[in-house]
Amino acid sequence: MEVETFAAAVADLRGDVSPRVWSLLVTVFGDLARDGAAIPAAVLGEITTRIGIRPEAMRVALHRLRKDGWIDSTRQGRSSLYRLTAEGRAQTVAASPRIYAVDPPSETAFLVLTDPLSPLVWSDKDVWVTPHAVLTARPPQGAETFATPLSASQPLPCWIRAKTCDEATVALSADLAARLGRLEDALNRADFLDPMQTAALRVLIVHSWRRIVLKAPDLPDFVLPDTWAGPDCRARMNRLLCRLARPTPETLAQVT
Numbered sequence: 001m002e003v004e005t006f007a008a009a010v011a012d013l014r015g016d017v018s019p020r021v022w023s024l025l026v027t028v029f030g031d032l033a034r035d036g037a038a039i040p041a042a043v044l045g046e047i048t049t050r051i052g053i054r055p056e057a058m059r060v061a062l063h064r065l066r067k068d069g070w071i072d073s074t075r076q077g078r079s080s081l082y083r084l085t086a087e088g089r090a091q092t093v094a095a096s097p098r099i100y101a102v103d104p105p106s107e108t109a110f111l112v113l114t115d116p117l118s119p120l121v122w123s124d125k126d127v128w129v130t131p132h133a134v135l136t137a138r139p140p141q142g143a144e145t146f147a148t149p150l151s152a153s154q155p156l157p158c159w160i161r162a163k164t165c166d167e168a169t170v171a172l173s174a175d176l177a178a179r180l181g182r183l184e185d186a187l188n189r190a191d192f193l194d195p196m197q198t199a200a201l202r203v204l205i206v207h208s209w210r211r212i213v214l215k216a217p218d219l220p221d222f223v224l225p226d227t228w229a230g231p232d233c234r235a236r237m238n239r240l241l242c243r244l245a246r247p248t249p250e251t252l253a254q255v256t
Helices: 003-014 021-032 041-051 055-067 086-100 167-189 195-213 230-243 249-255
Strands: 071-076 079-084 109-114 127-130 133-136 145-150
Touching (some): 003 041, 003 167, 003 195, 021 041, 021 055, 021 079, 041 055, 041 079, 041 195, 079 086, 167 195, 167 230, 195 230
Antiparallel strands (some): 109 145, 127 133
């Protein structure tokens, strides 16, 4: 892809708010080295530079991730290799099904009325719509509750759907769907992408969706607000990732 076209695509995906560098690096490792492979410092530097991250900001972020137990580093000659720790890899693998899913996290939902005298334990991905009513994908068994199954053919009132996901996250989903659409158009007009361009675009795509989907509840799309663009984001992201085949750290090291 021509340098100017690539720079414009990166700028559009990044938007007006700079990403948190440590979080972006978590996405780099999660997308390119989730299997525990090592990424050379030079490869990390090249990817982040193409995304518009300063080298000093990357070094600070790497130090934070080592301190927090996310990554380890080893020396290789005059350079360093970085890889996920066992804990970092476990958390990355746990989040991956939500991030890369083609389908919503659940096809079913239930509105559950609870007994205030018999409090139950709920997931942080369930949504309380009143003090004694919760939306969940998995109703409790054998409890003093009343669970009503929901379906897409009988949409919930807007006031309930509005409580399932905050307005900022919903707005981000619509914005990302539009950005991914523009990237698809740009790729249709573009020439060959080199491996570093491919890696940088993949990281930005996954990171942009990751910061949205991990804030959304584990509920089907039909109970989320009308303006929730999750289905469009998932479809566009998966089409783009199929086009932008994941390069290995070894391949990237060869072109650094």
